[in-house]
Amino acid sequence: MKVRFAPSPTGYLHIGGARTALFNWMYAKSQKGSFVLRIEDTDLERSKKEFLDEILESIQWLGLSFDEIYKQSERFDIYRKYADQLLKEEKAYREGEAVILKMPQKEIKIYDLIRDEIVFDTAVLKDQVLMKSDGSPTYSFACVVDDALMEISHVIRGEDHISNTPKQVVIYEALGFKIPKFAHLPLIMGEDGGRLSKRTGAVAVSDYKKMGFVPEGIVNYLMLLGWSPGANQEIINLKKAVEKFSIKKINKASAVFSIEKLKWVNTQHIRQMDLEKLTDLIVPLLKEKGYLEAEFDRKKVESIVNLFKGRISILEDFVDWADFAFLKEIDVSDGDKEKFFTDDAKKRFKLLADSFEKLEVFDIKLCEESFRGLVDELKIKAADLVHPVRVALTGKTIGPGLFETMAIVGKENTIKRLRRAANL
RNA sequence: GACCCCAUCGUCUAGCCUGGUCAGGACACAAGCUUUUCAAGCUUGCAGCGCGGGUUCAAAUCCCGCUGGGGUCGCCA
Numbered sequence: 001m002k003v004r005f006a007p008s009p010t011g012y013l014h015i016g017g018a019r020t021a022l023f024n025w026m027y028a029k030s031q032k033g034s035f036v037l038r039i040e041d042t043d044l045e046r047s048k049k050e051f052l053d054e055i056l057e058s059i060q061w062l063g064l065s066f067d068e069i070y071k072q073s074e075r076f077d078i079y080r081k082y083a084d085q086l087l088k089e090e091k092a093y094r095e096g097e098a099v100i101l102k103m104p105q106k107e108i109k110i111y112d113l114i115r116d117e118i119v120f121d122t123a124v125l126k127d128q129v130l131m132k133s134d135g136s137p138t139y140s141f142a143c144v145v146d147d148a149l150m151e152i153s154h155v156i157r158g159e160d161h162i163s164n165t166p167k168q169v170v171i172y173e174a175l176g177f178k179i180p181k182f183a184h185l186p187l188i189m190g191e192d193g194g195r196l197s198k199r200t201g202a203v204a205v206s207d208y209k210k211m212g213f214v215p216e217g218i219v220n221y222l223m224l225l226g227w228s229p230g231a232n233q234e235i236i237n238l239k240k241a242v243e244k245f246s247i248k249k250i251n252k253a254s255a256v257f258s259i260e261k262l263k264w265v266n267t268q269h270i271r272q273m274d275l276e277k278l279t280d281l282i283v284p285l286l287k288e289k290g291y292l293e294a295e296f297d298r299k300k301v302e303s304i305v306n307l308f309k310g311r312i313s314i315l316e317d318f319v320d321w322a323d324f325a326f327l328k329e330i331d332v333s334d335g336d337k338e339k340f341f342t343d344d345a346k347k348r349f350k351l352l353a354d355s356f357e358k359l360e361v362f363d364i365k366l367c368e369e370s371f372r373g374l375v376d377e378l379k380i381k382a383a384d385l386v387h388p389v390r391v392a393l394t395g396k397t398i399g400p401g402l403f404e405t406m407a408i409v410g411k412e413n414t415i416k417r418l419r420r421a422a423n424l
Numbered sequence: 425g426a427c428c429c430c431a432u433c434g435u436c437u438a439g440c441c442u443g444g445u446c447a448g449g450a451c452a453c454a455a456g457c458u459u460u461u462c463a464a465g466c467u468u469g470c471a472g473c474g475c476g477g478g479u480u481c482a483a484a485u486c487c488c489g490c491u492g493g494g495g496u497c498g499c500c501a
Binding site for chain 1: 426496
């Protein structure tokens with residue numbers, strides 16, 4: 001068997017398109033068939049190379065490898081040839097330069113893997129343009145000719161194509177081509193119940209990449225929209241998903257895209273990722289932000305990443321939440337200064353800095369011992385000192401464990417930041 | 425409007441085919457725990473079969489209608 005994904009390079013790869021590609025790919029892999037990528041660039045005006053490059057890059061980033069690739073713009077003479085054949089057989093006629101198919105009056109039954117039989121009456125259909133006046137083929141015509149010639153056995157596409165199907169079946173029949181099986185995927189809707197659009201949020205796969213989503217997370221979330229691996233399992237990788245995949249189990253109803261759940265799925269994948277790989281993904285972001293020089297201490301960065309791994313949902317979170325580990329000086333908001341840097345707290349910062357000065361080794365364990373020693377001495381609760389100190393060291397009220405944080409900040413900077421906060 | 429598709433917690437879903445298990449899980453939300461916070465983790469809770477008819481001893485599940493939502497009606501793809 002063979003399936004195809006046929007994007008049009010008139011825009012970036014849409015999140016819905018990515019899911020169509022994903023289901024095609026999973027079906028191909030699960031059936032040991034092949035996956036064709038066909039670029040539908042018949043609209044010479046609107047097709048752009050930058051979009052094509054972006055689509056290719058996104059598909060590759062998502063990990064959806066393809067076996068063959070075609071561009072419709074390189075196949076115009078093929079479409080012309082079949083149009084001429086229909087003209088000769090008088091199944092089509094000319095109107096100026098355009099070639100138009102006569103619509104036969106009949107009932108068309110299509111078989112859909114997801115919806116079973118769908119029946120249409122061509123009486124409501126008009127004659128179909130096959131070749132436009134400018135010599136380029138229409139979508140349906142090129143699509144049918146290519147699907148037949150490329151021996152596509154299953155056409156898996158969005159539900160918005162259901163009404164195109166009877167028109168295309170008429171073309172298949174006119175050309176004497178074998179009709180493939182169809183599977184129309186439910187559409188993805190925005191939170192407002194309408195079509196997923198820029199107004200509802202980001203729609204391009206590349207936007208999600210920029211935000212710091214990982215491909216494993218995107219792919220996992222997308223497959224959950226209309227399909228389920230079963231056994232109450234949700235977090236799954238592509239390989240396992242392919243093993244469990246069944247096109248018959250795809251839902252008929254459209255699904256609402258939830259960025260919240262996407263984030264959660266992404267969090268789970270980041271958590272599962274090994275430290276090496278996660279660090280590789282984060283380092284470029286840190287460099288871009290100016291937090292790292294060309295030369296840097298890789299082991300130290302890894303230990304910082306490790307501290308936040310499991311709590312970040314997108315890579316950007318790390319850059320925002322761990323900035324204190326890279327910046328020379330940190331900022332504390334006026335509100336936090338007022339709330340946490342009380343006169344008592346400032347005195348304690350000095351005392352803490354003094355006791356840290358005495359430490360030979362500044363590690364998690366010794367930091368904690370020293371810290372708790374002071375807390376006992378002052379007869380206060382640990383929390384009373386923990387929170388102000390966290391703000392003094394990181395500029396944030398929340399974060400990983402305080403002693404791990406201190407070890408990351410280091411003895412010198414910890415003391416410096418404590419003394420600075422004491423004088424604010 | 426015409427044609428087509430669809431309908432389980434707010435959202436994603438399991439269950440539907442082959443009627444009979446308190447309708448299961450997840451996100452979100454709420455509460456509690458974790459006394460070193462939460463944006464992490466754990467526990468608990470909240471919440472659903474759109475409506476009306478049938479068929480049946482029995483309907484989320486099968487049938488019909490209604491309502492609601494979506495899609496398509498281009499020499500765009």
